[in-house]
Amino acid sequence: MKLFNTLTHEREEFVPRTPGKVSMYTCGPTVYHYAHIGNLRSYIMEDVLEKYLRFTGLDVKRVMNITDVGHLTSDGDTGDDKMLKGAIREHKTVMEIADFYTKAFFADCAKLNIKTPDVVQPATGCIDEFIKVISSLIEKGFAYEAGGNIYFDTSKLKKYYVFGDVTEDDLEVGVREGVEEDGNKRNKADFVLWFTKSKFNDQELKWESPWGLGYPGWHIECSCISMKYLGEYLDLHCGGIDNAFPHHTNEIAQSESYLGHEWCKYWFHVHHLNTKNGKMSKSKGEFLTVSLLEEKGYDPLVYRLFCLSSHYRKSLVFSYENLDNAAVAYKKLVAKIAKLTDEGELDKAEYDRLMKGFTDALDNDLNTAQGITALYDVLKSDTNGKTKLALIREFEKVLSLGLIEASAKMNEANSAEEDIPAEIAELIEQRKAARKAKDFAAADAIRDKIAEMGYIVEETRQGTKVTKKA
């Protein structure tokens, strides 16, 4: 398959280093608050990528970190610790906060049919690895101590800004409000590997290190966790586009300096979910969660469909109007699939043709929008139900929209007339009689009454249909 590689700015054929095997790393959440649906867009698209790689027969090992320490609101020694802030906000300990929001994150993922990675590693579980790598970086001359902290020296690199053609002078410092420069740094782009001097006397999580009691910087965890589980070479690193700089740039700097060779070949970045006012972000305050969508009556999988109907490398504007659009499309899709039966012989030629439509789409830089179209093409084909269902089941291994399950549920609801309470059944009989007598006012009144009792009456081509309200 072809993937756009942020490192080269080109669509490249994805060729893993070891034939048949893929080592894949994903930057996980900082567990100081709920994930919002913008965060989850990235995880949805990465999930599709992982599943498609598996679909094509590759053996994927995927690792994700959980940031539960060291993520400051600024990368100098000045920012607040996000975890600590969360703990203060909720009057809990940092570890309680981490535990709570880690669980919440995976619960949201489960609702969105996002598979849990093979390895999930909290940063606090790898302190020894961090110390090992930082020590080596100091030894090799890539890191220095200043003001009690250990910094990575970006001036020692041949090339630091790997994702864009920039020099240090091009960068404006303090563009964002509230960012202070750390005077300990030798170079503007240097970043902290290990903190010992911190203005937080109440920093709860501290570890012994050769440089004193302290805690790790944010960037070091991803490099170390990746290397611990996936070795010296990484095929694919994923994350949100906002992490390209500085986070991923710093990861590359420290990893390659430590290893002495190229580290990761392909970089996959998902673009943002925006509102009319720009990027949805936690620091701006207002943000949408999966639970909130559920409260408003949306199936989380409708949001997944919404994400899949756009390309991952395009910013996507969220609005309820757009989500409603997806909700209707989802419902219709499910209804169409529910009508299919597993009858007939598999039509091999048509199966292959339609399958090709799907794989061509996904092979083309994970074009999920086109993949959804391939799904519609299946439904519109004049082939038999067996062939269609076989294809849909295969597509669903990648799309994971829960279409088969939802259509089965729909069929169940349709055939569950025996579960209708006797009083409802009685009303339906009354309504039938009223309709027969052309007393439509009475019939409509009864229908309203039934609706109040939680059931929906519809006249279909097959006759009166009664379903329980969702």
Next chain:
RNA sequence: GGCGCUAUAGCCAAGCGGUAAGGCGUGGGACUGCAACUCCCUGAUCCCCGGUCCGAUUCCGGGUGGCGCCUCCA
């Protein structure tokens, strides 16, 4: 200011040199007591200006707009 991504119908969106997929909505129709469901029909000189080419939405150059990053972010 620098760097990156992007610009296609009311909305979402595909398209990778040979004269514009798909979804939602709208309007019309079939069906229906009504409604819902379902089915059929319905819409675009592809941001602008140059260039390359027999031919450009597609490639190149230059604009303009949107979004992102430039030490919190997925």
